[in-house]
Amino acid sequence: MSGTTEESPAVAGLRRQNGTTLGRVLGSGNIAEAEEGSDGRMKATIRINPDELVWDPGVLVMPHGGEIELTLINDDLNTHCAVLPSNGDTKFIWLVNHSKGTAVLDLDGPGYYWYGSKTGNDEGRGLTGAIVVSGDTPPEAKLDRPPQPQP
């Protein structure tokens, strides 16, 4: 133990491209929650910031399952794309430099789903994110038993 709260260069280097690793390790990035309108529709914005090669947020939390409308913005100086989970089929969108688009996803939850990019090794460099769906299983599908101890 070093007895200090300062990060080592190796740890600090995990938060940028070509630092400790070549890219950003899985699970990097910010966390944000989707907004739910009065009509129950969920919305969120996801960006690719310049030269970071991560989704921002890297972890998007939905309050429950259902449809969500994403605004996708590529502020990076290179072309990427988004491969997004949705019931029926994966959703796909090209995101050329300085572009903005949308995606409507239908996700069950609870649980989390990966999303990424299908260009080069975007996913390995950092463009692998998660969409977390909070909430619970519908009552009609639950087991008929008393509440159980939780981890």
Place this chain on the structure above:
Amino acid sequence: MEAYVDAGTAIDFRSLSDLSGKAPAVAKNLDYDRLLKARDAEPQNWLTYYGAYDGQRYSPLDQINAGNVKDLKPEWVFQAGSYGMHSGASTYSFEAAPIVVDGVMFVSGHDNWLWAIDAKDGTELWRYKHAAPYDVSLCCGNVNRGVAVAQGLVFMTTLNAHVVALDAATGAVVWDQVFGDVRAGESATVAPLVIKDMVLVGSSGGEFGVRGHADAFKLETGERVWRCYMVPKPGEPGSETWPSEGEAWQRGGGNCWTTPTFDPDLNLVYFNTGNPCPDFDGAVREGDNLFTDSVVAVDADSGQIKHHYQYTPHDVWDYDSTMENILFELDGQKLSAHFDKNGYLFILDRTDCSLVRVVPFVDRITWGEIDAQGKVTAKVFPDKEGDPVHFWPGPAGAKEWTHAAYSPKTELLYCPVQDIGATATRRRREFKESIPYWGAGVAVDGEDIAGSISAFDPRTGQETWRWSHEQPMCASVLATGGDLVFAGEPSGRFNALNATSGELLWQFQCGSGHHSSPSTYTVDGRQYVAVPTGWGGWVEGFLPAQIGGRAGNALFAFALPE
């Protein structure tokens, strides 16, 4: 600041491929009457998971036969492939039984994929992908065992315990119902079965301390018809086989994770139930633990349990009985046959699930003994904390979930046999919802293992022939009117054996191991044999010596040269 370039709206990934998105409407008139007569009236099709309600996995087709099978060649290959990250990323496997309706194949893959394929040339017609949570609890791999087709719809269960109904001509969702609780550790891998106007499914999750159940839904709307729990609540029939105090029944297991068989005359559905939970720690659940490890005959209309037979009372070896109960008639008797994980072949009178005959079907059985009257004597089991115990068969069983076959032509049963043991060391743990609840550390043998395809006479229980193999045989077999038995190997080889002698007649290397259920059909008068290949699933349980075997994800269709 310069305005953003308009990237538009995300589109379906499949739209950037050459698939048409449409299949001929072959399933539109596929009604219950046709399903009842599936094999006899429509041998050109493979209309249900087992080919027919009786679970025989037999086709009368004989264009490919013992005389010409040496000329069998691959006609087409369907590559399922994979992209991105998916749950059970190292355990995916292609385990389905292809359904074929008038030239269109419907088959499911890992990670909630479902495809409609031209059964003549392998062209993909439409595809459906249900998004699967990356963190869903899977005991035994990212797998799905197949679909059901009826009334213009295709039905599939999903890893996160939904059952979805799709338009069979387009793959569009018609309805979607949740029937399991992923927060409790439930999931689904079972191929649904359509009976009358219902679709039947069952839950997975027996390693997570759930309470197993089967469910029926209206096939047109998804409205629930009934749910049947396989572990009774206190006071219900069978509850006397659980501790009278405590919570054991609430976590008792007994999941229905393979497809049942059905006798329409008796109106009985023969569900097959999984292990009690915790798998290896029996001291926390004293008693026989009904209706785990059983065949449970359920009234198709009400979901009420009418009869049962428990193959392994108070199981402490993980001997699920989820494998099929094959229905057949011999000498005027309505019988069922079941090769259990515990190494015994059971012949029952299926009118009341009473025992007719029980015989061992594997060479090494040390866990205990079942006598001719069905009396069970346990001999070796993990009953002392921290004390390793070795027993045969191991927890994958002398036969896994993969299916046997029965040929009414030869009147023989054909079984894929796994002769492999394991060591279990009891390690008690506290139950917590969604956390694996085994009650032991388990290591399956990597050496001194064997396997076979073995043929048995159900009249006597005697082994008629055996095709021996150096490794356990882990895939379903298919029997045909061409006097053939098809059986895939862990090595990737797909074999055709003579149904009356067991002689190896033909072999083809598919490139990855077999852990699925082949089917056969004809299109334009030409017979095909279709087999999904792709080694994976619970390999550490049934063949850890091959856990490094080549992964894969392809479906081969074989035919004779034109």
